[in-house]
Amino acid sequence: MAYVAVKGGEQAIDNAHAWLAEERRGDIATPALSVRQIEEQLGRSVDRVMAEGSLYDRELAALAIKQAQGDLIEAAFLLRAYRTTLPRFAHSVAVETGTMRIERRVSAIFKDLPGGQVLGPTYDYTHRLLDFSLLDDNAAVSECATAVANSDVMPRVPDILGDEGLLEADVVSSREPGDLTREPLTFPAARDVRLQALARGDEGFLLGLGYSTQRGYGGSHPFAGEIRMGEVSVEIEPAELGFSIDIGDLILTECQMVNQFTGSKTVPPQFTRGYGLVFGFGERKAMAMALVDRAMRASELGEDVTAPAQNVEFVLYHSDNIEATGFVEHLKLPHYVDFQSELQNVRRMRQEAAE
């Protein structure tokens, strides 16, 4: 029989997309999931997709999750591809987490502090027992007693330490921060760009790297100085107005790690900082980010750079899951031309070796 090259790629693609749509919907006897339901009831997924998708829009994130069948990296990719086409109207002024409307605030380094410890909606002390009552769609939820925290008296813990000079000062820069979504990464990468990369980075990758620093690969003796979650205002300052106006609110999670530092010839012993900030409720990510941020400051602080988490180039080039998933998965695209050249090469080398 004669060989007939496979044709009809276009038809195959259409068929694949139709099949995918059917799979996505699942059994039509089951009611369709609404975007609103995802937004309301899968909030932590929405938060993660907004963080890694670099776009704060709960509804679009929920839509992306629905479209991606709950594949959160695929959903983040959908958001990224959408945000890339959006015009930029303005840059916000820096958000002020010190005046965050607190929903959760814990410090591991003081027993009590002004404003107190606020547990908030946390899984921390849940016993991980499957809650079979949730099988019932109509299960009642008992009302919770929410005490609104008094955000006015809730200074950021590092500021408390900083007053005594025990913690390195935050460096205020008047320079415009870099933007990795507009300009390619260059080295040495300043901390603003590093933090942006981490804030967009893959939670799993940062978690693994942060964890590695705790096991001796670039250890920095971290203490969770403070973790706070809540709502902050976003303000812009139009040039023609000369003062800032509030354009909306964001929910953020901020983590300030306080790390032991023995000092150097020029710097007295003091604590150093690692910083994490992510969209939504993303405590795990914010903490991992703070660990990795501090690890990447090794060379700036005169420490030996020996571990993966301390290698800025390694971390920044591999933290983005959209880049990573693309390149790993592209291996499934046809490579038969290259493989054929390798095949012929090996055959020829074997033949020449045999002669």
Next chain:
Amino acid sequence: MKGYNFAYLDEQTKRMIRRALLKAVAIPGHQVPFGSREMPLPYGWGTGGIQVTASVLGPRDVLKVIDQGADDTTNAVSIRRFFALTAGVATTTATAEATVIQTRHRIPEKQLREDQIIVYQVPQPEPLFRLESSRVETKRMHGLADYGLMHVKLYEDVARFGQISISYDYPVMVNERYLMSPSPIPAFDNPKMDMMPALQLFGAGREKRIYAIPPWTRVRSLDFDDHPFRTINAPYPCGLCGAADSYLDEVVTDDRGGRLFVCSDTDHCAERRAAGHVGTDGFQEAAE
């Protein structure tokens, strides 16, 4: 396409890419960093090539897209559709009719002309990456034209295997200044890059680099006097069209060792068959 600009990218992005392209042409073989955007196709699927094509393409262009030399591979079909949809440009499978050719892993067999542009999709623009993983270091090496590392690697190949063992993505020197990755084309295609009449543009989206070779530019595959560069191809004519000088795909036809070697360049093969050329496995097709 409603709601999107011509060829998808906004004009600001196109200007940024166009500036990078002009610098790339002015410095043949040098990797120019650019603000690569997230495209609606994944990194690895040709986002660099797509951004370059989108920045170059105009309404009068005729676009050809190939992957592995073939117009009908799924990713080539998908990219061609993307541009047909977003730019409304005419598309073709005929190499001779195209003004812009976007490719992954091959250069067409037919010699390209002065009025054509070929855009390569590049997964890894850094030719030294297997030898030095730090881009800070490789950038320094390019700055100094210090390519000792690559020469040592090739020398070690010769010492161990009696020959240079690279069969694709075979490194080239452009204009005797920059070491460059030709993208993962088979070494068979390398000689086509040398003194090519067409402009060659390279886009690496994930790695955020653009580079270029102007027409009529010397592109030399690295080698040694006593181990000259040589191309690799299956030692058969095409089973369908009988071509003895085109790059061949190996197709497994049964589970008893059956093999068929056919042109990887599907347009080249079809054109030859239409002109009456028949290979040893092709006559049956003609009879059917």
Next chain:
Amino acid sequence: MTLTAGFANPVADAQSCFRAVLNAMARPGRVHLVAGVTAPFPLCGAAAAVLLTLADHETPLWLDADAEAAGGWIAFHTGASIVTADRSAFGMALTLPDLTGFPNGTDEMPETAATIILQVASLEAGSRFVLAGPGLRVPAILTVTGLPTDFAAIWQRNHGLFPRGIDLILCSGGHLTALPRSVSIKDA
């Protein structure tokens, strides 16, 4: 002061002008026609089109004294900020400026060198130069009115910096051509 319009069809005209510049860079010295902008005094149509095609708020621009009259038009249509030569990404000049006053890139980042758009009296008649280098199968002849008499020597000093160096886009009326740093130039 009223400003004349930019491109009639911003997307298509920019693409078409870009292709002309790309082709000119790729084949140094070859002259291309670019279509329609009503250029602001004292710029020619080609120079105005190149600015609209390539300059924006990300590209600081230097103007020579003669080009300053078009500063308002350029700022309005491109958003480019006007800077000193040593900080510029583009220069717009009606007389060849001192090339050494512009960023010429670094060994590691030669792409950060400036591009100078130079308006000349003619690309059809005048002094003849022989060009050789990438993009040229055989040496090409460039004919220009409006370059200094020692241009070949000035250029060779720039070319000698390769891979660093300034790239030049020459414009006259509706025509343009380009001299990338990679090209070497002799008097014909």
